[in-house]
Amino acid sequence: MLELYSLKKSFGQVDAVDDVTVTIDAGQMVGIIGRSGAGKSTLLRLVNRLIEPSNGKILFNGRDITKLKGRDLRLWRASCAMIFQQFNLVERMDVLTNVLIGRVAHQGFLPTITRHFSEAERAMAVQALDRLGLLPQALQKAGTLSGGQQQRVAIAKALVQRPEIMLADEPIASLDPANATRVMEALRKINREDGITVLVNLHTLDTARAYCDRIIAMRAGRIVFEGLPNELTRDRLNSIYGVGDDADFEIDESVTSTAIAPPAGSQARQTTMA
Numbered sequence: 001m002l003e004l005y006s007l008k009k010s011f012g013q014v015d016a017v018d019d020v021t022v023t024i025d026a027g028q029m030v031g032i033i034g035r036s037g038a039g040k041s042t043l044l045r046l047v048n049r050l051i052e053p054s055n056g057k058i059l060f061n062g063r064d065i066t067k068l069k070g071r072d073l074r075l076w077r078a079s080c081a082m083i084f085q086q087f088n089l090v091e092r093m094d095v096l097t098n099v100l101i102g103r104v105a106h107q108g109f110l111p112t113i114t115r116h117f118s119e120a121e122r123a124m125a126v127q128a129l130d131r132l133g134l135l136p137q138a139l140q141k142a143g144t145l146s147g148g149q150q151q152r153v154a155i156a157k158a159l160v161q162r163p164e165i166m167l168a169d170e171p172i173a174s175l176d177p178a179n180a181t182r183v184m185e186a187l188r189k190i191n192r193e194d195g196i197t198v199l200v201n202l203h204t205l206d207t208a209r210a211y212c213d214r215i216i217a218m219r220a221g222r223i224v225f226e227g228l229p230n231e232l233t234r235d236r237l238n239s240i241y242g243v244g245d246d247a248d249f250e251i252d253e254s255v256t257s258t259a260i261a262p263p264a265g266s267q268a269r270q271t272t273m274a
Ligand SMILES: Nc1ncnc2c1ncn2[C@@H]1O[C@H](COP(=O)(O)OP(=O)(O)OP(=O)(O)O)[C@@H](O)[C@H]1O
Pocket: 011, 014, 015, 016, 034, 035, 036, 037, 038, 039, 040, 041, 042, 043
């Protein structure tokens, strides 16, 4: 269980995350939505300890994460793997090596840069690629893959970290709908099959409603909604975001399936919060 208490991060005068208290149960897939600048990325970066909180506490299974240093901090970062919009792969390296780089926290920096990986680690990387349908691309340079394939390599790289939490910061923002669907399905498969908790920042409300067990909505650094996808009704959303009839997005109340890309001819709409 991940618990955030009065978590705050200020950048000068801006409170990017402002007094956030929330509990995420183990094994949940949680979507974080909100307009650009709401504080979604900052929240994930705080959990991963990529940035230090100005105030507040992070507990994971009762352990105070905010106090971790040195090796313990490195192992924490490995156990809450991050996935970024821009994939963060080494494009000139092959896919398998990119995945193996995910082992750095466990085996140290030197063996990683000299590419000394054990047979067990190679087997782990191959298995992760196989699960994500990328075995045929294992020896291809990462930069030659499509965006969706690269993001799935990034997920495989995160998987070999043996994480307990996966933090995905707008993982589908730069992908076309078909690739976005495959990436979201991959995240959900990992969540369901491995019991890994997934926190995913999303720009599209429909995607969050289709894939996530719970939704957190942020506005100006604060959590303004936390609950089940079907509790996020049009009225509630309007009151949360203060939008009127001339809003630049609409809510598709019919979205209950996993599909992001609607079938040809469908009337399904994409809901964008940006
Ligand atoms: N390193 C930083 N230095 C100064 N201000 C920052 C920094 N990182 C974030 N901010 C500010 O904090 C606020 C929240 O930013 P954040 O990136 O967390 O929002 P977001 O909801 O993830 O937005 P987006 O959807 O556009 O990525 C914004 O006002 C942003 O400008």
